[in-house]
Amino acid sequence: MATAAIDAHDAHMGGEHPPTSTGLNNTKVAIWTFIGSECFFFASLISTYLIYRGRSPVGPFPHDAWTDPATGHVFKAILNIPVTSVSTFVLLMSSLAMVLAHSAVVRGDRRSSKIWLASTAILGATFLGFQAYEFTSFVHEGLTIHTNLFGSSFFILTGFHGAHVTAGVIWLLTLLFIDIKRGFSPDEAINVDVCALYWHFVDVVWIAIFTLVYLIK
Amino acid sequence: MAADHSHATLAHDAEGNVSPPEHTHPDWGTYKWVALILTVLTGMEVWIYYIPSFTKTNLFVPTLLILSAVKFTIVVMFYMHLKYDAKLFRALFVGPLTFAAFTIVGLLFLFGHLKISF
Numbered sequence: 001m002a003t004a005a006i007d008a009h010d011a012h013m014g015g016e017h018p019p020t021s022t023g024l025n026n027t028k029v030a031i032w033t034f035i036g037s038e039c040f041f042f043a044s045l046i047s048t049y050l051i052y053r054g055r056s057p058v059g060p061f062p063h064d065a066w067t068d069p070a071t072g073h074v075f076k077a078i079l080n081i082p083v084t085s086v087s088t089f090v091l092l093m094s095s096l097a098m099v100l101a102h103s104a105v106v107r108g109d110r111r112s113s114k115i116w117l118a119s120t121a122i123l124g125a126t127f128l129g130f131q132a133y134e135f136t137s138f139v140h141e142g143l144t145i146h147t148n149l150f151g152s153s154f155f156i157l158t159g160f161h162g163a164h165v166t167a168g169v170i171w172l173l174t175l176l177f178i179d180i181k182r183g184f185s186p187d188e189a190i191n192v193d194v195c196a197l198y199w200h201f202v203d204v205v206w207i208a209i210f211t212l213v214y215l216i217k
Numbered sequence: 218m219a220a221d222h223s224h225a226t227l228a229h230d231a232e233g234n235v236s237p238p239e240h241t242h243p244d245w246g247t248y249k250w251v252a253l254i255l256t257v258l259t260g261m262e263v264w265i266y267y268i269p270s271f272t273k274t275n276l277f278v279p280t281l282l283i284l285s286a287v288k289f290t291i292v293v294m295f296y297m298h299l300k301y302d303a304k305l306f307r308a309l310f311v312g313p314l315t316f317a318a319f320t321i322v323g324l325l326f327l328f329g330h331l332k333i334s335f
Contacts, residue, residue, distance in 0.1 A: 024303050032306045036313035043317030047324045085263045089256065096252040099296050103245065200297045204289050210259075211285035215266050216278055 031194040035201045042205050045160060046212060049153040056148035060141060063217045078143050079214055080134065087130035088210050091165075094123035095203045102196045105179075105189045113192075114179050120199065121172040124165055131162045154213065161209060164202045171195050242301055251295045258288050 020026050059066025060075035067074050101116035135155070138144075145155040175195055178184065184192060243251075262284050265271050271280075294300040299307055325331045 022305060024305060028302075028306065029309070032309040036309050039310070039313040039317040040320075043321050047321040050321065050325060050330065051328045053330070081263065081266060085259065088259055092255050092259065093252065095292060095296050096248060099248050100245070103242075103248075106242075197297055200292055203296075204292050207285055207288045207292065211262065211281050215262055215281050217272060 025190060027190055027194055028197075031197050035197065038201060038205075042161075042208075045153075045157045046208065049157050049213060052149040052153045056150045058148050060143045060147070060150075062150060062154070062213075075142055078138055078141060080137070081214060083130060083134065084210065084214050087127050087134075088206065090123050090130065091127045091203055091206050094120050094127065095200055097123060098196045098199045102189065102192045105184045105192045106186055108186045110179070110183045113184060114176065117172060117176040117179055117192075121169050121176060124169040124172065124199075128162060128165055128169065131158065131165075135159075157213065158209065161202070161205055164205070168195070168199050168202055171198065242298055243295055247295065251291055255288055255291060258284050 022029065059068070060078045062079045063077050065074060065076050097116050097119040101113055101120055104110075104112035104116055138151075143151045143154075145152055172195065175184075175192060178191075262281060265277065265280060271277055293310070299310065322331065326333075
């Protein structure tokens with residue numbers, strides 16, 4: 001009885017699936033397990049950043065200016081909060097576009113699903129553009145992955161997050177290609193749902209990074 | 218295994234067949250409100266970053282952490298549908314997340330960034 005009820009619920013949400021021992025869609029169980037493992041991955045990177053925070057003997061520093069004693073060159077605070085705030089807003093809006101894409105597929109609205117999948121991919125690519133701009137400007141201002149502890153931990157943390165966003169954009173473009181080619185039926189909404197869960201996870205990781213790395217001085 | 222779907226109110230017809238619940242996921246209006254709230258909270262975070270008198274107080278970091286945690290929770294509950302989905306999914310996410318959070322805090326204690334004074 002319980003399994004029948006769960007199957008009915010999943011069918012309503014566009015997630016019809018063969019009977020399973022848990023009564024839940026195995027694909028969703030797998031993506032949630034993967035997301036759980038990703039929590040540990042990003043926790044290790046965030047804790048590394050936090051442990052090395054403020055322990056760089058030489059600049060540039062994230063929030064404070066620094067004068068190189070050897071050359072007398074003044075390095076201004078490296079983080080650009082206004083630019084990163086805009087890129088954070090872009091990523092948040094991509095999450096909105098993603099839920100609307102999933103909702104459109106569940107409803108069988110093929111025109112909207114294409115629009116929102118494309119919007120999500122474009123917003124994700126825009127975020128990556130902001131990140132590329134940020135990394136480039138940091139290097140021009142004298143901060144590379146080799147410069148100091150801040151540079152190493154910062155580029156590793158935000159770089160791995162950017163790699164996840166890149167994977168998400170590729171996944172979204174693949175879904176968009178399939179949607180344009182033959183379309184998703186509501187029964188296939190699980191394919192968009194698992195991508196959406198991954199995309200939102202990437203978003204929540206950025207919520208943590210934005211606060212811990214960029215805002216807390 | 219008896220999976221828990223207590224969140225969904227399932228209707229039965231005259232023959233006792235189960236029909237799907239009417240509203241298990243948020244609608245467009247809810248998603249818009251969530252996006253608006255997330256935008257306002259992000260704006261608040263950036264705004265307090267630019268208040269020098271506030272950044273010098275002991276409230277600055279806790280305020281940012283609380284705002285961030287609220288945003289995190291809203292996305293997970295509404296956009297990732299964890300509020301509406303099966304409890305097993307909640308366990309698969311919240312379990313590792315809690316463990317990861319304790320690991321971060323533990324490492325910060327070990328490396329002297331956090332201290333308890335008696």
